[in-house]
Amino acid sequence: MNSTETTSTEMSSMATLPTQAAAPLTVPTVAFGRFRDGSAAERQAIAARIVAAGETYGFFYLSDNGVARTQVDAAFDAARAFFALPLADRMACRAGEKRQNRGYQPMFDTQQRAEATPDGKESFDMGFPFSADDPGVVAGLPFHGRNTWPDLPGFRDTIEGLYTRLLATGHDVLRAMALGLGADPELFARQCQRPSTNMRLVHYPPQDQIAGRTDKGAGAHTDRGLITLLLNDNEAGLEVQSLDGTWIAVPPQQDALIVNVGQLMTRWTNGRLRSAVHRVINASGRERYSIPQFHHPDYHAVVDPRDLPLTKEPAFDAVVAGDFVAKGFGADRASWKTP
Numbered sequence: 001m002n003s004t005e006t007t008s009t010e011m012s013s014m015a016t017l018p019t020q021a022a023a024p025l026t027v028p029t030v031a032f033g034r035f036r037d038g039s040a041a042e043r044q045a046i047a048a049r050i051v052a053a054g055e056t057y058g059f060f061y062l063s064d065n066g067v068a069r070t071q072v073d074a075a076f077d078a079a080r081a082f083f084a085l086p087l088a089d090r091m092a093c094r095a096g097e098k099r100q101n102r103g104y105q106p107m108f109d110t111q112q113r114a115e116a117t118p119d120g121k122e123s124f125d126m127g128f129p130f131s132a133d134d135p136g137v138v139a140g141l142p143f144h145g146r147n148t149w150p151d152l153p154g155f156r157d158t159i160e161g162l163y164t165r166l167l168a169t170g171h172d173v174l175r176a177m178a179l180g181l182g183a184d185p186e187l188f189a190r191q192c193q194r195p196s197t198n199m200r201l202v203h204y205p206p207q208d209q210i211a212g213r214t215d216k217g218a219g220a221h222t223d224r225g226l227i228t229l230l231l232n233d234n235e236a237g238l239e240v241q242s243l244d245g246t247w248i249a250v251p252p253q254q255d256a257l258i259v260n261v262g263q264l265m266t267r268w269t270n271g272r273l274r275s276a277v278h279r280v281i282n283a284s285g286r287e288r289y290s291i292p293q294f295h296h297p298d299y300h301a302v303v304d305p306r307d308l309p310l311t312k313e314p315a316f317d318a319v320v321a322g323d324f325v326a327k328g329f330g331a332d333r334a335s336w337k338t339p
């Protein structure tokens with residue numbers, strides 16, 4: 001029935017209904033299991049839901065994602081053990097080379113904009129296990145260093161295991177995005193074979209411990225890569241900006257990953273998928289830990305909106321993925337600044 005068919009009786013009964021508060025906005029949840037083992041129609045339907053969430057929110061929860069709870073719990077235990085080490089031991093894990101997104105980054109290393117206060121967080125990063133004789137490592141290419149590891153029993157196995165697991169999950173999400181966008185499903189994933197993808201353990205002290213320096217755990221920013229897969233340890237604090245500018249809380253959902261779109265994906269899809277602005281404010285009074293994995297293509301991959309079916313004139317030039325991202329990090333991370 002359309003509105004002109006509404007009778008006057010219905011109008012008056014509608015008018016007497018108690019007014020309902022608008023439901024708070026939440027980012028959608030996509031159940032992913034049938035993308036791996038479902039029919040072609042199920043795969044297509046999941047791909048369409050992911051693209052719709054990427055267009056509207058730039059964020060979604062991914063449930064039934066195949067990542068085992070025990071593996072996630074072990075990684076958070078490892079993270080807690082790392083950040084409990086004496087500062088000297090954490091500092092011993094700083095990356096030998098700059099511009100790597102590897103090793104320990106102390107509190108306040110990142111400043112999202114020149115006029116902003118720094119991020120109230122410390123982190124430990126590791127990335128793709130390039131060998132010492134990899135040409136990129138030998139040439140000192142950004143993202144191509146070696147991982148550094150703390151002297152903690154089981155830490156390396158646990159963290160490498162989660163990195164490998166999430167890398168595979170992320171590739172499936174990239175396949176779903178390509179499929180949902182009407183492209184070859186392998187378009188993105190085949191250009192992430194020796195990727196600049198890093199995984200980060202992050203520790204946000206309670207807000208009152210950082211209050212002298214900053215008011216945010218992570219200031220408003222967009223991620224730079226293709227997609228980010230995010231795990232967190234049951235603490236709220238993440239917020240994403242909606243299309244109308246309001247902040248939507250993205251609290252953890254048991255057993256769901258949070259996935260968000262990064263700048264390279266926005267460029268590749270000619271603006272169709274949103275890299276939404278988000279921030280972290282750890283107001284609970286407790287320590288907060290999270291584990292994002294930032295999916296990037298291979299360093300030399302060319303990100304060109306003309307690779308996908310175009311619905312409007314390309315709004316972005318083609319860029320070399322690694323050069324584009326390295327330039328961005330150079331602007332806002334102390335550990336990326338070149339002398």
Ligand SMILES: O=C(O)CCC(=O)C(=O)O
Nearest residue numbers: 218223232238280290292
């Ligand atoms: O810790 C979180 O929940 C989000 C972290 C984040 O946005 C980032 O590290 O880019």
Ligand SMILES: [Fe+2]
Nearest residue numbers: 221222223278
């Ligand atoms: Fe982020």
